[in-house]
Amino acid sequence: MRNAEVAQLLNEIADLLELKGDDPYRIAAYREAARQIENLTEDIVEVWRAGRLDEIPRVGPSIAAKIAEYLETGRLRYLEELRQQVAPGLVELMQVPGVGPRRARLFYEKLGITSIRQLEEAAHQHKLCQLPGVREKTEENIRRELERLQARTRRLPLGVALPVAERVIALLKDHPAVRRIDAAGSLR
Incomplete structure (x- = not known):
């Protein structure tokens, strides 16, 4: 089933429209259809093949046409155009939990933030909580999420991690207190 894939595309359209400051009703229509x-x-796909996209609640003719285009061609011109109209860094900012389209747009418009690095700098300089609707606690949460995001991306490549793990295992396996030792976590 490709339902999740199509829903994700519609949510991405809604996010991009929100980043652009588009009509809230249009944004809500895409989110509800998703x-x-x-x-x-x-x-x-079966609903589309049967010509029944219009029977799905909250899917009007415009959204149905976009779904059909995507299922027919594997592409969606409208989405590609929206991606061109929005600074790529704004989409990247939304990867940070607590930073949705509205906040990403606010940070961009008021502080010129277009990257996670710039967001991190602004958060550490306490510039975010000076913006309307952003409290100190929100800024603190964003800082914490940025740290978590960095920790997740600091992982070692397998080609580096595996030899290190093998050396550690070799050193520890002969220790009298060790009965069994194996690599664990994502290395397995």
Whole structure:
């Protein structure tokens, strides 16, 4: 089933529209259509092939046409155009938990932030909490999430981690207190 894939595309359209400051009703329409498709019990491809996209609640003719285009071609011109209109860094900012489209746009418009590095600098300089609707606690949460994001991306490549793990295992396996030793975590 490709329901989650199509729902994700519609949510991305909604995010990009929100980053652009588009009509809130249009944004809500895309989000609601995405929710309906995500919760659909039938495969969206079968619904499309049967010509029944218009029977899905909250999927109007415009959104149905976009879904059909994507399922027919594997591409969606409208989404590609939106991606061109929005600074790529703004989409990157939304990877930080607590930074949705509205906040990413606010940070961009008020502070010129277009990258995670710039967001981190602004958070450490306490510039975020000076913006309307951003409290100190929110800024603190964003700082914490940025640290978590960095920790996740600091992982070693397998080609580096595996030899290190093998050396550690070789050193420890002969110790009298060790009964069994194996690599664990994502290295396995």
